[in-house]
Structure formats: structure tokens, C-alpha cells
Amino acid sequence: MSTSSGRPLSPRLQIYRPQLTSVLSFTHRLTGLIMGLYAVALVVWLVAAAAGSQPYSSVQTFIHSGVGQVLLFAGTWCFFLHLCGGIRHLFWDAGRGFELSTIYVSGWIVVAASAVLTVATWIASWMLSSSR
């Protein structure tokens, strides 16, 4: 968008009341960017594992620290939000689910499903690691 043409611009985003549709649209983009940072972490983790047991255990120590666990939990929720939101987008790309009521139902499904999947993943993780 070129502002040099002097044409009027649409009103700024801040004047609108936040709605589920706009919040999820923004969230999808934000979680995508955040998942990009976790993709970097994935490569660091793999490179550390390939470098040997010492670098690997350093990374594991950080992951198991308080900060690491909070980041991992936040990352899990971001991942499931982006996954569920992405599947919602794929339905739209197929031309389905554009009725306003459907958009709100699918939006709340994304919020609920991401929360349930995040909690379920962490419960499964605790059960599996404590059974070792």
C-alpha cells in the first residue's frame, strides 16, 4: 500500500471492538510467527543431539528448567492453536464454512480443541515420564 498517492486509507484497526473472528485471525498469524521461533529451537535441539551427549544434556537441562517448561507449555498451546486454526483455514480455502454462524462455531471449536489438546498432551507427558 502506497501512502504517497494521498488517497484515503481505511480506518485504523484499533477503533474496532475485538471480535472472535478478528482475534483468531490475528492469533493465527502471531502463533505462526511464534512457531517459527520454535522451529529454530527444533534445529538447535537436533544439532545439539548430533553434536554429542554433552550439548544434548545442556539443551535438555534448559527444557526441564522452570523457564523451559513454561516456554514448552506456551509452545504446545501455540502449536495446537495454529494447527486447529490452520485446518479451519483449509476448510475456508475449499469454499466451506463461510456462514457467519458457522464461522463463530468453528472459531470456538478451535479455541476449545487447542486447549483440550494442550492439556491432554501435558497430562500424557507427565504420566509417561513418571512411569519410567
Add this chain to the structure above:
Amino acid sequence: MDRKLDAELLAMTNRPRLRSPLGRARGLGSAKDGVAAWWLERVTAIALVPLTLWFTASLLALSGGDHAAFLKWLKTPLASLCMVLLLSALFSHLALGLQVVIEDYVHSWAKIPAIVAARFACFALCVAGILATLRIALGT
């Protein structure tokens, strides 16, 4: 019918056009290759659904395990294959997503350098991840 004739026929019919003469003169409009990027973003998204779910399930199975357990897991043919596929799809998808975000918010001279930098970073990280996976998968 060739495209030029179509355009002339369209010009003869006095229908209002959506593109302004100024926009036409400036060469604004579709670069004709947007669909390929859009399509690849969707294809990688579909590929990432099973791949990321496999990865999450694998992390759960690995939780509480040590370095030896990690190596043993990544050395299995299925795990090393899926990891290489995951890295390829993930960083292609990330590069396309970052490009869309940059194109939407960066309007200065920095737009093209930012897109190029994002592409380079995604490609380098992808290759680093695949090399690490192969070192583990093919190492003794």
C-alpha cells in the same frame, strides 16, 4: 483467441473497469505467480498436519528419556524419514508465511531484503536440521 484481442474486445465494450488508468500505467496488479506460493503454502500445511502430530507423539514417547534413547529413536528409518520431511515442509511453510507477513507490514525499501533474509534463514535452518538428522541416522 490471443490475449491482446481479448483485451481489445474488452476495451470496446464500455464496461467500467476495476483497474484505474494510473494503476495500469504504473504496472501495478498481479505478477501472475501468486497462485503458486498460495498453493505451496496449503500443500505444506496439509503435509504438516500428520508430520507435526507424529512429532508431538514422538516427543511424548521420548519424555523422560536420555541421549541414547533419542539417538535410538532418530536412527529408526521411519523417524529419520519423517524428521527430514517435517523439516522440509516446516521451513517451506515458514518461509511462505513470513513472506506474507513481510509483504503486509513492510512497505519501505527493506521489504525485498527482509524477504530474501527470511528465505536464506529458513533454507539454512532446514539444511542444518536435515544434516543433523542424517549425521545421527547414518552415524555409527
